[in-house]
Amino acid sequence: MSTYQRRELADVEALKALAHPLRQQLLTRLQRRGAATSAMLATEFGEDRGATSYHLRQLARYGFIEEDTARSEGRRKYWRSIPQDLRLPGSGTSPEVDVAARELGRQWQERAERELAAFRAREDDFGAFSDAALSSLGGTTLTAAELAEFTEEYVDLLNRWRRQPEHALPGARHITVVFHAFPTPDESA
Numbered sequence: 001m002s003t004y005q006r007r008e009l010a011d012v013e014a015l016k017a018l019a020h021p022l023r024q025q026l027l028t029r030l031q032r033r034g035a036a037t038s039a040m041l042a043t044e045f046g047e048d049r050g051a052t053s054y055h056l057r058q059l060a061r062y063g064f065i066e067e068d069t070a071r072s073e074g075r076r077k078y079w080r081s082i083p084q085d086l087r088l089p090g091s092g093t094s095p096e097v098d099v100a101a102r103e104l105g106r107q108w109q110e111r112a113e114r115e116l117a118a119f120r121a122r123e124d125d126f127g128a129f130s131d132a133a134l135s136s137l138g139g140t141t142l143t144a145a146e147l148a149e150f151t152e153e154y155v156d157l158l159n160r161w162r163r164q165p166e167h168a169l170p171g172a173r174h175i176t177v178v179f180h181a182f183p184t185p186d187e188s189a
Helices: 012-019 021-033 038-045 049-061 095-121 128-132 144-161
Strands: 005-008 065-067 078-081 084-087
Touching: 012 021, 012 049, 012 095, 021 038, 021 049, 021 065, 021 078, 021 095, 038 049, 049 065, 049 078
Parallel strands: 005 084
Antiparallel strands: 065 078
16 A cells, blocks of 8 residues: 655645646546556546647646656656645635636546445446445534544554555456534534
8 A cells, every 4th residue: 555645735826736727637547546647647538739738737736646657668758656645735825726626526536426326326237336335424522632633543443445557456446535613504504
């Protein structure tokens, strides 16, 4: 299993780079299915190869992906995701960072909602994975310090189970994990 380095996305340029829809798709594809070339990804996403190559270089520039030198040969360059625990910053960093982080957070939430809806629509197609999947809603009463500790323990647990696609066991498939821990808004207000 790979080590996932914590990375708080507090750089507005990195946030903007990652918020581009095609870049989100490219990064997600590399995270879930492993290394690929710009030509492979251009075909997969129905995009221009030059544009795909440009977007891959932007992801590399901001440290989200890197060249897979073991697979690359000559002009045929393979790209892979860098194992990272990507985190959005809390509010109050700067107005520009706050806006960019909220936008990226919105995109991540919409993607999670689309993926959950797609799973629910075809739940019977997933066999044993459907039986093992869980949706849960719960809560507790914590201080801000306890919430921070709880969140770190959760992320540590997830990171212990993360695998790069090339290290997946036979029969494994990508699993989407969504975690939200936030103070419950006062419903009486």
